[in-house]
Amino acid sequence: MEVFRFLLFPLAILYGLITKVRNLLFDSRILPSEKFKVPVISVGNLIAGGSGKTPMVEYIVRLLGDSSSIAILSRGYKRKTKGFRLAGENESFETLGDEPLQYHEKFSHVNVAVSESRKRGIRNLMKDITPLDAVVLDDAFQHRSVKPELSILVTDYFKLFTKDWLLPYGRLREYISGRKRAHIIVVTKTPRIFSPIVRRQLISEIKPYSGQMVCFSYINYLQYTPVYSNRCDYSDKTENVYSIILVTGIGNPGPLEEYLRRQCKDLDLVEFDDHHEFSNKDLVALKEKFRNLPTKRKIIVTTEKDAKRLQHTDAETIIGDLPIFYIPISFEFHPGDKVIFDQSVMSVAGGKGKAENVNL
Secondary structure, three states, X not given: OHHHHHHOHHHHHHHHHHHHXXXXXXXXXXXXXXXXXXXXXXXXXOEOOOOOHXXXXXXXXXXXXXXXXXXXXXXXXXXXXXXXXXXXXXXXXXXXXHHHHHHHHHOOOOEEEEOOOHHHHHHHHHHHOOOOOEEEEEOOOOOOOEOOOEEEEEEEOOEOHHHOOEOOOOOEOOXXXXXXXXXXXXXXXXXXXXOHHHHHHHHHHHOOOOXXXXXXXXXXXXXXXEOOOOOOOOHHHHOOOOEEEEEEOOOOOHHHHHHHHOOOOEEEEEEOOOOOOOXXXXXXXHHHHHHHOOOOOEEEEEEHHHHHOOOOHHHHHHHOOOOEEEEOEEEEEOOOHHHHHHHHHHHHOOOOOOHHHOOO
């Protein structure tokens, strides 16, 4: 396997050359970057896969508060629709994608839209929504046709971009020098107890450019929530659990796996690729695995994003009678980091939000 991966190294060199030329064309303004009148806040990463972009976007939305007219614009990865789409009633992961659907169902006061072209998407939002106080771009660090007012780069504490290599040999979307475009670099999923020594070591490794802020955050895991709340009340099933089957289709399930291992005696991880679309065969196999567990004190747990891809008729028919839950998460900054991050976002968005609304 390692030999095969080594054969990908020349492709990574070629890929890196392409991304470098592309960035040079934008830097020299041969390829244009458009700046809009409405404040644009971009959230993205350098590594393909999960780094904490979704909870970061949700944090910003809560920070800006109900009093602001906000839009979230995403590509809508793996959706079945094309072009610009402003979320309305009866949306699904097939029409929006799992992450935009999560935003749409969670924040009733926020406009959620999808578009392959972020530039075209922002133009449509400005035309369709009045007033529009801010647009938050989800996973848009490499979408350089838009020049954001504030660019936030997130990186996983367990998988820093400094320790990776270019696709397809590694998981980097571009050279790590691309970090210079970020106004703020946020290290996500750090331990709750975070020493000043480790902080200094990480900053030294990231090597921020002059004027860049580096902030550190951690995850709060919230209460188990039934995936199919209309079927029956399984709240009693989450007490004194012996076995948990963790089903994930996200970039990095490691932190959630570690958390759940402390909540049970036995954990079985069923891992799929990021944004995996669960087939009926997958679900039947999951049901069989659950039934074969010897204990009665057992549940199935998944992520909030994965739950969106399980909330459809076929899936509910197959596994709707099982005690299956997702765990919402909240995004928290360490003391000091929260103040400077919140102030940066609020200054860009015009100060119309309410910082006290961040916590759930």
